[in-house]
Every structure is written in C-alpha cells, then in structure tokens.
Amino acid sequence: MSFPADRPATWFVTGTSRGLGLELVRQLLRRGDQVAATTRSTERLVSALGDGVDTGRLLPLRVDLRDEEEVRQAVQRTTERFGGLDVVVNNAGYGFLAAVEETTARDVRDMLDVQVVGVWNVLRATLPILRRQRGGHVVNVSSVLGLTAMPGWGLYCAGKFALEGLTEALAGEVGGFGVGVTLVEPGYFRTDFLTRDSLALPTETTDAYPALREMTENHLKLQGTQLGDPVKGAEAIIGRVVGGGGGPLRQLLGSDAHAYATAKVEALRENLDATAETAGATDFAA
Numbered sequence: 001m002s003f004p005a006d007r008p009a010t011w012f013v014t015g016t017s018r019g020l021g022l023e024l025v026r027q028l029l030r031r032g033d034q035v036a037a038t039t040r041s042t043e044r045l046v047s048a049l050g051d052g053v054d055t056g057r058l059l060p061l062r063v064d065l066r067d068e069e070e071v072r073q074a075v076q077r078t079t080e081r082f083g084g085l086d087v088v089v090n091n092a093g094y095g096f097l098a099a100v101e102e103t104t105a106r107d108v109r110d111m112l113d114v115q116v117v118g119v120w121n122v123l124r125a126t127l128p129i130l131r132r133q134r135g136g137h138v139v140n141v142s143s144v145l146g147l148t149a150m151p152g153w154g155l156y157c158a159g160k161f162a163l164e165g166l167t168e169a170l171a172g173e174v175g176g177f178g179v180g181v182t183l184v185e186p187g188y189f190r191t192d193f194l195t196r197d198s199l200a201l202p203t204e205t206t207d208a209y210p211a212l213r214e215m216t217e218n219h220l221k222l223q224g225t226q227l228g229d230p231v232k233g234a235e236a237i238i239g240r241v242v243g244g245g246g247g248p249l250r251q252l253l254g255s256d257a258h259a260y261a262t263a264k265v266e267a268l269r270e271n272l273d274a275t276a277e278t279a280g281a282t283d284f285a286a
C-alpha cells in the first residue's frame, strides 16, 4: 500500500476515548490527518483530547460496534465527511480475568461480540471501499495474548486468538488488491487496560483458584508501572502505516511481548518435534 503523500489521509479508529486509541487520535490529528473516531462516549473522547488539540479534522462517532447497521452508518458518515477512507484501526478491546470454569456464557458472548463480531462488522463495512480503490491498510490490535495463553486469561485469549486467525486469512485475501494488513501485538502498556474501568472480572468465583485471585490483585496493582509507553506504541503503529505498511504481518510492541512470543514459538517447536512421527500415523496408506 502506498500512503497518500499529497493530501491528509483518512483514518477510522475504534475505541478511542482512552489508552492507545486516544493516543492514536491525538497523534493523527497532530499530523494533520482526518480521523473518524468511534467510541461509546463522544463526550469522554472530546474531554480526554482537551483544548490543546485541533479537532477540526475529527469526526467523533458514538458507535456500538456490536451493531452492524450502526457501524455501516458510521463508515458512511466518514466517507461523506472526508471523501474517502485510507486506514482502518480495529483497536477497541478489554481484558477479562477469570478461570475458564468461572466464565459465564454471557461473559463469552460479550467479549466475542466486541473483539470478533465488532471487528468483523467494521471489516465488512470498510473492505469494499479499500478493495475497490485498490489501496488502504487494516490494522487489527491484538495482543501477545493472541499468540500465547496464560491461566486466567482464557476468555481474552479466545477473543484475540480468533482475531489473529481472521487477520491472517484476511491478509492473504486482500493483499492482491493492494490492501495492507498489520496485526499489532502489544505486551503490557500503561493505558487504562488494567484499571477497574476496563478490566472485567467474573460475577461469581469459586475458591478453587486462589492463585488466580492473587494474580488479579497483582495485575490491578501493576497499573502505572507497565513497561509499554502508549505514546511510543501509537507512534510505532502510525509509523508502520505511513511508511507504506511493509514488513511482516505481526508488529510486536514491547520487549515483554517479544519474549513471551519467542517462548511460545520455542514451545510450539518442541511440541511439533515431539509429534512429528506420530502425526502421520492417521494418514490413509498411500
């Protein structure tokens, strides 16, 4: 994908009133780009941006990402206001910390509605535009927990692993149309992610998992000390797209993310080696 150099680019970013999404909006407006920013609260977004940011090229959109029609209308308003669309950033997401057996069907549906159905709604509404113009970029914000899973993060990982699968497939489908795809995999970043405003917890717990309760307490205490700087994270995401979107599909952010991902790849290699001979035993005889 070649990034427009002769005019401001138009970005559609989800989940923008806090954290990484807010920082992306801030930096994109500072660059002089045009930003359609979806949020559940445009008041929170505008007040978080503050007075120092020129919002002349901002289209704040209150959107329930789970609602396909609302998403479609938001994309339509974006192209009407800015005359086109160049980059889509699926950023909205939240954490959930509980044992698998403590996670209700409602919890599962809520998570997948945002992290999978919501992303798919955005893709369905935006891909035809990018495909027809034979150019553009999709950035899906996953997590290193989209590559490797830890106890307590089962539901979050289920959502991010699903996002990784659909994104890998997508990259193969739209590359031929000149549409680039990036899968962003942050480690711990100092956003609101680990605050009680963002992190969801189970409604009922059992006493069988004291280590998970301790881990939850420790995660809440991590707030403010995470390794990742969201300003640098947003810079890295924007930099990759503005630079033409080349490079590998996965953009790991944070040395912690890189270390966890490396450990996963090594464990997977060991697993593959250990099953190399037995895997073929189920083949039909030649």
Ligand SMILES: NC(=O)c1ccc[n+]([C@@H]2O[C@H](COP(=O)([O-])OP(=O)(O)OC[C@H]3O[C@@H](n4cnc5c(N)ncnc54)[C@H](OP(=O)(O)O)[C@@H]3O)[C@@H](O)[C@H]2O)c1
Pocket (backbone or CB within 6 Å): 014, 015, 016, 017, 018, 019, 020, 021, 022, 038, 039, 040, 041, 065, 091, 092, 093, 094, 095, 114, 141, 142, 143, 144, 185, 186, 187, 188, 189, 190, 191, 192, 193, 194, 198, 226
């Ligand atoms: N921070 C980390 O440690 C970390 C690590 C790996 C991956 N990530 C991923 O990075 C992305 C951004 O997270 P962040 O770190 O910036 O966290 P954050 O500060 O909590 O911001 C999350 C954003 O996602 C949106 N969001 C949260 N729950 C939502 C829901 N139920 N429905 C719709 N939108 C929702 C919010 O948008 P509105 O309130 O404006 O609607 C909010 O602006 C997420 O996809 C997250 O999974 C974060």
